[in-house]
Amino acid sequence: MTNILISIHIVFGSLALLTGAMVLFLKKGNALHKRIGKLYFIAGFLGTIISLIIASSPNHYNLFLFTIGILTLYFLLSGFFAFKINAKQLKVLALTMIVTAVVMILYAFYQFSQGSITSGIILIFFGLLGAANSYLVDYRIFIKQGRKLTTKNRISLHIGKMIGSYIAMSTAFVVVNNIFYFRILNWILPAIIGSFLIRHYIRANGKRKKQGAV
Incomplete structure (x- = not known):
């Protein structure tokens, strides 16, 4: 059964990586971008759910894949529904990620006590990453400071989260x-490239808005 799930995961994962790369370089906002983006979300979501099942199974337990899967789901859901989500729903999603991150960090210390240094570091790294993003972006800006979810803010949220999900999957x-x-490049290169793309597309969107207002 697990081997079947792995095969299905490979199919969805490959499709997500392919369509995600396409979306990055397609013209933003047109019908093709939306169709390919929806396909990316579906493939990424299903592939991630399956990966969580596989990574938590006894014979294929993988703490790294499980934690990065949780992070991927958070980015996918908040990014894909950025244009529909309201402040209350965003708050629930952000708080869920923060609570999950706290549990991950607490579990990391248990791993340390058991001598599993690598597992502990992985849990702390992804726990802090998820907590920082959900608090600093979702909770602090849009909820605590009361910033309205305007179209511009929703676009920025969409860009950051969707590329964030692609960074996690990559x-x-x-x-x-x-x-x-x-090996260090395997860990940091996707984040470096992805962060550059997030900054680029958010700035490009801001310039288009300014030009349209002139």
Whole structure:
């Protein structure tokens, strides 16, 4: 059964990586972008759900894949529904991620006590990443400061979260398959490239809005 799930996961994961790359370089906002983006979300969501099942199974237990899967789901859901979600729903999603992150960090200390240093570091890294993003972006800006979810803010939220989900999936892929000779690159390169793209597309969107207002 697990082998079947792995095969299905590979199909959905490959489709998500392919369509995600396409969306990054397609013209934003048109019908093709929306169709491919929806396909990316579906493939990414299903692939991630299956990966969580596999990573928590006794014979294929993988703490790294499980934690990055949780992070991927958070980014996917908040990014895909950025144009429909309201402040209350965003708050629930953000608080859920924060609570999950706290549990991950607490479990990390248990792993340390058991001598599992690597597992503990992985839990703390992704726990802090999820908590920081959900608190600093979702909770602090849109909820605590009361900033309205305007179209511009929703677009920025969509860009950041969807590319964030692609960063998470890409990181999982390159780490598991050890793509780069220098292992540190497997961990940081997707985040570096993805962060640059987030900044680029958010700035580009801001420029288009300003030009449209002139």
